[in-house]
Amino acid sequence: MSKMQILYDTLLEKDEHGDIPWLAESWEVSKDGKTYTFHMRTNALWHDGQPLTAEDAAFTIGYYREHPPVVNDLLIGGSYIVTDAKALDEYTLQVTFDKVSPTYLTKIGGMRIIPKHIWEHVDDPIAFTGAGATIGSGPYKLDSYDPQQGAYRFIAFEDYWGPEPAAAAIEWIPVGDSVLAFQNGEIDLINAPADIVPSYRENPEFTVKTAHSFHSYRLMMNMDAVKALQDANVRKALVFGIDRQALVDKAARGAAMVSSQGYVLPVSPWYNKDIEQYPYDPDKAQELLGGATYTFSLLTDNSADGMKVAELIKLSLSQIGVTVNVQSVESKTRDNAVNTGKYELLLINSGGMGGDPDYLRTIYGTGGTTIKGWSDPQIASILEAQSVELDPNKRKELVYEAQKLIADQVPMIMLHGALDNFVYRPAKYDHWMFRYDHSKCDHNKLSYVIRTESEQAGQTT
């Protein structure tokens, strides 16, 4: 969960441009490129007053191997990337990886370090709610959590080693109508609906920050369950047959971008624009289908947004002779179906599309389980090659090539990705910022601390 980022510190932190030193002040890489030695800060403390040491970091790496957290960057295609981690002395951490990869520093840098003195006694982390379960090392500590309401309250940690916490307390509170609550000053930041953003833009009292959400709606196709979808032409016909611009205009009210069939978002520096773009073309879609008609059931969650997108897809595809029966269920049921494969077509809005393009490997590469009934050895081998390519230019070529091949295959239909429009009153608080790989400024640790000029300049790696 993203709120954990405020609670726990990491070796590296992320700002608008890239990774910056955080708990690790500096690091060296061995000649063979596999071993990293991190020099950690000596003044970092846990919220209970114990010092944070390299021992904690080494313990965390081992613990995540045994008990993987919800999001585990250290696990790729079923194998753990760290082969050895040890504390050389109290504040020096040595980590050895299974191979040389340009992506590993960010992955290990983003690992949230947990206190050894609490978790070494815990065998079942999911069930553990005892004393110290929320002891972290971040600039804020958890004051209270109300699971019924879903309300969180964090308060500043006075003994924090780093940049000073900017607020005395941060609260996440549930509100019925966020726009109304924002207007009344009950909350200080909203992700505003597209139709009211213009009125905030015109008003100097407010600042609007826009960024791609690094999420995209996607139409997943179960090629295990539906033989017809194994034909690439049918999949292509579906992309040509869906008016994705209409999804942007009508479902997202303009606050979105059409996504690329190469998966990498058009806003990414890794985006290859010279691939098949699949403009809306119902004639071409019908030609690809060759007169055949199909009926698919489409599973979506019952959110207003999901239903709207599903309805538009249904209307669009009915023009090319594809009948879609929309089934709306609880979002948890839908999320579960992604894993169990109990669907024909499935609509979901997922993220994780910011930052390094190695995410392609977890979806389209070897060992990926996201797309049911599809794999491609050529794409898998290119994605494997880019993950160990240290020359940035060569790596870019490989990533571009992979996008082109993925777009030609359409293993999963990428629809549209929302733009976030964060609105706040700068007179009240003006430190909100985005991370280079994440667009929710309320999730970003650096939004809540006061960074000095020197910290903002020159330290970016």
Added chain:
Amino acid sequence: MNTRTFHTCAFLEKFSTYGKIGIAIIIILICLAGYSLFAGNDMHMIPSGESLERPSIAHWLGTDDLGIDILAQIGHGATVSMSVGFASAILAGVGGSVIGIFAGYFGGTADKIVTALCDIMSAIPQLPLMIVLGAFFGSSTANIIMVIAMISWVGPARTARAKVLSMRNETFIVAAHSYGAGFAHLAYRHLIPGIMPIMLVSVIRIVSHAIVAEAGLSFLGLGDPLSKSWGVILNRSLNFPGIYFTDFWKWWILSPLVALMLLVVAIAFIGRDVERIVDTKR
């Protein structure tokens, strides 16, 4: 033919101005519903304009977020609302009357059971019960009619029972009974005609109640999500993020709301006049 026209006019003459307004509103809504039923162009399903267009010549009540004409949706919603309203009222009226006649005529244990059931039903708060039943049976128009009928039969049953109780001792019933008339004959010849006028009034009351209940259930998401009933339109428009900070509510929320109010008020006007004309106290 002349006499018939004369009679119809005489019947209409008995309505007050309000009653006539009510009848006019209902006729307009029936025309709208009929048009959307028989036009066969699925205007209420398929986008015919840009999303959230203001009311104009092409779209009298504007369009919704998907660009679907709102007037067409209101017309389709009128079909749903009126069919749910009348069907569940008739179902509740007929069912309730039958139960009431049985209880009133036979008395004894049957009467006690029915009275107890009525007491229980009227003690349970209706909205929560409706939500539970609606969620249990699943969302479809037929189920909504069932659910509303299931909680609305108490009124007609009580009225029918009371009326039958008082009629039982009338001399003509006693006389018919002594000539050997059975329950079926009595019910058909005397009891049902006797309770008919009073039933008409209580059924009309249920109609407006049922229409509001259907809209409420649909609004809460327990209606048929594929239908475009007024409650479903309201559900979608009110859930549009920040709708009150835009102009869209002026046509998207107000249209179904006004339609709903007009229909309910029209039925109330008619109900009041019918009550006066049939004079239930006679």
